[in-house]
Every structure is written in structure tokens, then in C-alpha cells.
Amino acid sequence: MSKKKYLPAGLLTVAALLIIGLFVYSSGQNEDKEKQETGTAAADPTEEERMWEEASHTPLGKYPETVEYTLGKIAGSNNSNLPVGDTYEDNAYTRYLKEVLNIQNVDIFELESDGSYEEALQVAISDREIPDVLVVNGWDNLERLVENGLVEDLTQVYEECTTDTIKEMYESYGDDLLDSAAFDGKLYAFPNTAIDDGEMLLWLRTDWIEKLGLEEPGSMDEAMEIIREFVERDASGSGQTVGLACSTEVISGSSDTYGVDGIFTRFGAAPEKWVLDDSGQVVYGSLTSGTKEALGYLNGLYEEGILDSRFLLRKPENIDELIKEGFCGAVFGRWWAPNNPLSISYSADHTAEWKPYLFEEDIADRPQTFESYDDRMYVVVRKGYEHPEIVGKYVSAIFDHARYEDDLYANEVNEYFSINVDPTARPMNINVDYIDALYRCGENLQKALNGEISVTELSGLEKSYYNTCRSYLNGNLTTANGWAAYASRIQAVEVLNAADARKIPAISMGDTDGEIPQNLQDLEQETFLQIIVGEKPLDYFDTFVVKWYENGGLELTESIERNTR
Numbered sequence: 001m002s003k004k005k006y007l008p009a010g011l012l013t014v015a016a017l018l019i020i021g022l023f024v025y026s027s028g029q030n031e032d033k034e035k036q037e038t039g040t041a042a043a044d045p046t047e048e049e050r051m052w053e054e055a056s057h058t059p060l061g062k063y064p065e066t067v068e069y070t071l072g073k074i075a076g077s078n079n080s081n082l083p084v085g086d087t088y089e090d091n092a093y094t095r096y097l098k099e100v101l102n103i104q105n106v107d108i109f110e111l112e113s114d115g116s117y118e119e120a121l122q123v124a125i126s127d128r129e130i131p132d133v134l135v136v137n138g139w140d141n142l143e144r145l146v147e148n149g150l151v152e153d154l155t156q157v158y159e160e161c162t163t164d165t166i167k168e169m170y171e172s173y174g175d176d177l178l179d180s181a182a183f184d185g186k187l188y189a190f191p192n193t194a195i196d197d198g199e200m201l202l203w204l205r206t207d208w209i210e211k212l213g214l215e216e217p218g219s220m221d222e223a224m225e226i227i228r229e230f231v232e233r234d235a236s237g238s239g240q241t242v243g244l245a246c247s248t249e250v251i252s253g254s255s256d257t258y259g260v261d262g263i264f265t266r267f268g269a270a271p272e273k274w275v276l277d278d279s280g281q282v283v284y285g286s287l288t289s290g291t292k293e294a295l296g297y298l299n300g301l302y303e304e305g306i307l308d309s310r311f312l313l314r315k316p317e318n319i320d321e322l323i324k325e326g327f328c329g330a331v332f333g334r335w336w337a338p339n340n341p342l343s344i345s346y347s348a349d350h351t352a353e354w355k356p357y358l359f360e361e362d363i364a365d366r367p368q369t370f371e372s373y374d375d376r377m378y379v380v381v382r383k384g385y386e387h388p389e390i391v392g393k394y395v396s397a398i399f400d401h402a403r404y405e406d407d408l409y410a411n412e413v414n415e416y417f418s419i420n421v422d423p424t425a426r427p428m429n430i431n432v433d434y435i436d437a438l439y440r441c442g443e444n445l446q447k448a449l450n451g452e453i454s455v456t457e458l459s460g461l462e463k464s465y466y467n468t469c470r471s472y473l474n475g476n477l478t479t480a481n482g483w484a485a486y487a488s489r490i491q492a493v494e495v496l497n498a499a500d501a502r503k504i505p506a507i508s509m510g511d512t513d514g515e516i517p518q519n520l521q522d523l524e525q526e527t528f529l530q531i532i533v534g535e536k537p538l539d540y541f542d543t544f545v546v547k548w549y550e551n552g553g554l555e556l557t558e559s560i561e562r563n564t565r
């Protein structure tokens with residue numbers, strides 16, 4: 001009888017594991033061999049494949065090869081003030097996007113938004129042949145694209161390929177903005193954001209105030225008296241000094257057409273906007289008693305020579321010339337007025353000193369307004385385009401990474417702001433930013449200039465402005481762009497902050513555009529001009545209101561009332 005040999009328990013365990021391991025290894029080898037022989041091997045992804053995957057599903061992943069996209073481009077006037085040699089396909093923005101994301105636009109058309117772009121857009125939609133990426137003017141056009149199945153659902157793109165900062169920016173406007181680009185719960189476009197630009201400011205030539213031995217104004221009435229002195233004492237010394245600039249549009253809104261919006265704001269009026277009146281009813285802002293009072297005030301300014309006596313004969317370009325030649329020292333304008341149009345004054349005469357004014361009592365009775373998305377810009381992607389994510393990546397790179405994170409490649413992009421390159425230079429013409437971006441930037445710039453925070457704490461955009469403003473204040477930069485950066489980003493924002501001029505959030509009108517028919521627009525402009533120059537008495541305003549309602553205004557108001565409740 002033979003004796004059995006026993007292995008210690010520990011060795012038995014090791015032996016078993018070795019046997020199992022060899023079995024698994026052998027099985028794996030055989031399986032791999034079988035897969036290779038049958039062509040079904042699941043090989044590990046290559047580095048290039050991993051790069052494509054990351055780029056397709058992250059905000060800032062770089063494509064391993066250049067991704068080109070055709071683009072319908074809204075161009076700006078004067079080539080968007082791009083530096084000599086730069087084009088819409090080769091500039092600081094496109095070079096940055098190529099470096100960071102490896103994407104490149106190929107422009108199918110480059111047209112200004114004066115009707116020619118809209119015409120090209122309508123043709124593209126009708127032919128059902130749109131570029132890979134398209135900037136759309138107006139919510140109606142967006143709706144048409146979606147209903148015709150021409151554009152991609154960007155819901156997943158927004159979730160995966162926008163940074164947390166971009167999402168915070170959109171969220172700062174509440175739900176309405178993104179909802180305007182959503183249909184049946186799906187996001188089909190990236191909407192343009194409209195930052196709070198504050199109220200209209202009155203810009204005066206303070207070198208003229210000093211020249212005439214006057215005191216700076218503490219109220220609107222005092223400011224108007226100063227303008228009277230400008231005219232009567234010929235502050236320009238040319239014999240051609242004119243009063244307060246005013247275009248025949250009267251109301252400029254957010255444009256730069258030399259409106260006198262600030263006068264209407266003083267009387268609690270908001271012409272050309274839908275508002276809630278004192279009784280809580282929806283009313284067109286051009287019909288209110290405040291608007292009537294403002295027209296009466298403007299008539300007084302005209303009769304006294306304070307308002308430019310020849311304003312009915314002038315086009316905006318004529319007023320530009322008056323400012324450039326030094327004949328006009330008073331205009332209303334937004335915070336960016338130093339960039340456009342006042343930089344032409346500084347370029348022609350470095351001694352011209354323009355300063356902004358806003359009087360707190362004049363903005364105390366601002367009405368509650370409504371907002372339509374009818375004139376909003378949206379970026380869409382052609383249905384079937386292979387890389388719809390580039391839209392999310394684009395806004396993340398330009399409006400987050402370049403501004404807040406990237407000190408290596410973004411300098412050229414951020415310098416565009418300080419040298420007054422127009423935003424239309426960007427491939428996609430939208431802007432994405434916080435609703436209070438103007439105030440954030442101004443506050444940080446002022447703190448850095450005062451030494452309260454380090455320059456390293458500024459975003460790339462803010463650093464660019466800081467360098468320009470610092471150079472201007474030190475006397476090392478005497479260009480119009482240097483002055484404009486300081487006057488707009490520091491002086492104007494200080495005035496807005498001091499007057500607590502931040503906007504009252506508007507009520508969304510949803511998919512109601514509230515557009516005023518041309519016949520009623522013409523009636524309004526004609527009436528306003530007739531009252532201002534005295535061709536009609538002020539009480540004619542009441543007749544105008546009746547006519548406005550009788551000629552389609554009543555039905556329009558009732559429709560707005562139904563759709564905003």
C-alpha cells in the first residue's frame with residue numbers, strides 16, 4: 001500500500017491559482033487568435049481615435065485633423081476694423097480656433113446685415129441648401145429652419161461641449177433666452193446674449209465747459225443750459241456750433257443713430273417698446289403720457305436752439321462729420337459711444353474731452369418693458385453635418401477659455417477688443433457673456449488700476465483693457481483707441497454704477513414678436529417730428545394715439561395682451 005503525498009494547504013492554493021491562470025491565459029490566447037483569424041478582434045483605440053472621441057464630446061478637446069465648416073457670415077462695415085492683412089477666414093479669432101480646436105471656417109458668403117445677408121439667408125432656406133453653420137437673424141427664421149427639418153438638434157452638444165462657465169452665462173438671463181431656441185424641449189440653436197448696457201448717457205465736451213467757465217451739470221436741465229451756452233457763445237470758435245445732436249429716427253434703441261432716448265427716459269417713457277402702464281395694462285410705449293411730456297420738452301429745446309436746429313436735414317453720416325470737425329459737443333449714446341462715434345472726434349483733435357453724464361432722478365420712473373426675440377441672432381448647424389459640436393466648442397473657446405484661462409494663445413484675440421475691432425470679425429456673430437458682464441469688467445479694471453487686486457486676477461479680456469487704460473493714463477498711449485477704452489470701460493461704467501442704472505429685467509413675450517406694422521411706424525415718426533419742430537401742437541399727440549389704434553393698433557395690442565398673460 002503506497003503512501004499518499006499531501007501538499008501543504010498554502011501550496012495547494014498557489015498551485016490552483018497557477019493552473020487557473022494558465023487556463024485563462026491559454027483560453028485568452030486562443031480567443032484572440034480566433035478573433036484575429038475571423039477578423040472580429042476588438043483592438044484598443046488608437047491615440048488618434050481617442051483624440052477624435054474626446055474632441056467630439058468635450059468643450060476644448062482638439063481634433064487630430066483640421067475640421068472645416070462652411071459658414072454663412074454676417075460681415076461688418078469697414079471690414080469690421082480688422083488690422084491690415086486680416087480677413088474673415090484668417091484673423092486672430094480663426095487663428096486661435098485653429099490652434100486650440102483645429103477648426104477652420106470656409107465662408108460661403110460674407111454679407112452685411114443691411115438686407116443682402118437676409119436675402120441670401122432666405123434663398124438658402126428656400127433652396128434647402130444651407131451652409132454647415134449659419135447665423136440666423138430673427139426668431140421667425142429659426143422657427144422656419146426647424147419646421148423644415150434643416151437644422152440639427154443641439155441639446156446634447158450644449159450639455160457635453162459647453163463649459164460650466166458658458167452654462168452659467170446663459171443661466172444668468174433666466175430660462176427665457178435658451179427657451180427661445182428650443183422646440184418641443186430640444187435645443188436647436190445657440191442664441192446671442194444681450195448684456196445689460198445700462199441707460200443712455202449724455203456725452204458733453206467738458207473742454208468746452210471749462211473754456212466757457214461753466215460748472216459741470218448736476219441735472220438734465222442744467223445740462224441743457226450748458227448746451228445752450230455752447231451754441232450761443234460758439235464754443236467751437238467756428239461760427240458753426242450746433243446744439244444737441246438728434247437724428248430723424250429720434251429713438252435709437254440700442255443702435256448708434258443719435259437718438260435722444262435719455263429725454264424720454266426722464267419722463268418715464270419707453271417709446272418703441274411694449275410696456276406695462278400704471279394700471280398694469282399692456283400698452284405700446286410710444287402712446288403714453290410720459291412720451292407726450294417728453295415730446296413737449298423736446299419742442300421747447302428745439303424752439304430755444306438747444307436741439308440742433310437743422311436736425312431734420314441731417315443723416316447720421318452728417319452728424320459724424322459735425323463731431324469730427326468739432327462743431328458738435330453734445331450727443332446721447334451708450335457706454336460704448338467713445339468707440340463709435342466719439343473716437344472720430346478724438347482722432348481729429350486730442351484736446352477734445354468728452355465725458356458721460358446720467359442723473360439718477362431721470363431714471364427713477366422707468367416702466368416695466370417686454371422683450372421679444374424677433375430680432376435676436378441665433379447660430380444653427382445644418383442637419384446631417386458631421387460635427388455639430390463645433391458650435392458648443394466655439395463658444396467655449398472664444399467666450400470662456402480665451403477670456404479666463406488661456407494666457408498662451410489668447411493674447412491676440414483679447415487685444416482685438418482694445419484696438420476696437422468690431423465683434424463681427426468673429427466667424428459666428430453671436431456674443432455669449434454674463435448679463436452683468438459690463439459691470440463685472442468695469443469693477444475689476446478699476447480695482448486693478450487702484451492696486452486693490454493683482455493684474456494676474458484679471459481675465460484675458462480684462463488684462464487687455466487694463467494694459468490699454470494704464471498706458472493711456474500714463475501718457476504712453478495717445479491714440480483714439482486708448483482714450484476710447486478708458487472712457488467707455490472706466491468713466492462710463494462708473495457713471496452707470498453711481499446712478500444705479502442697471503436694467504429692470506424685461507418680461508418675455510415668448511414667440512410673439514410685437515412688431516409694429518410699417519404704416520404705424522410711419523405715423524409715429526411723422527407725428528413725433530411734427531410735434532418737436534412745432535408743425536403740430538402738443539395736443540395733436542392725442543389725435544395720433546386715436547389714429548394709431550384705429551389703423552390696426554387696437555387689434556395688435558389685444559393680441560400682445562393675450563400672448564403675454
